[in-house]
Amino acid sequence: MPGEEALVKEIVRRPSEARKLEPAKLERLLEEARQLLRSEPALLEVEGGSVLFVGDTHGDLESSIKAFSVGADKYVFLGDYVDRGPYQVENVLFLLAKKILDPERVFLLRGNHESPLANVHYGFLDDVMLSFGRDAYDAFVSVFSVMPYAALVNGDVFAVHGGLANGLRKISQARELPRPDEVPQDPIAFELLWNDPSEEVRGFAPGPRGPGTYLFGRDVFESFARDNGLRLMVRAHEYFPGGVFFYFGGKVISVFSCRYYPAALPKGLLLTPRGYEAVPLM
């Protein structure tokens, strides 16, 4: 790790102080994070005996910190680090610092909230503007625009923030998605971040989240899983009070890890050689 080791370690040690960073230091940290994430493939390949998946944290710094006490070999965060919750800046800086310190164990996928499209409405733009100003926000967007879109874990578990996309037949297509892509504008990239599974539809149907978003049915998942040798898909993007929800007979698992929702019990999903278990992040 070049350069900023002391700064990065300080953020990991005291993430609640991250908002007091000098603008020049913040800029250096974000540039280091951007270069690191850009150097990773758009489709990560992660191998590990135990792998913890963490869903939307939305400014829940406590869940992110708690996740690392689970003691997994690898950590895959499924996006939506910012917007909505109270510690958005602290949460995203903590996770970027963890990534810089331990790039082979910590993986940060992009969520639909890692985009100006969401940040103008749900708080992160205002939050960064108030604490740091416009240049800092633009630097965050540069980081978001190069984040990986998906991960293939142990060869047969597909992880993504939202869901399967129209036009995505082979997992290898995700490797070729263009970056940087701020919105993103690529339709497959966009749908990976925005789509949701549904027991009610066959094929794809227009989604409730607005233009360009889709629901995908069990048939879509089953043919994608068959064609790509998958046994499981792990995704986030939807709030379930219990923290995890099982679609399609348990083959698609949805994880939610933010406590700032009514009656929320934030969870992670721990994949082990024996199977998987939901772990509380309270």
Ligand SMILES: [Mn+2]
């Ligand atoms: Mn989301």
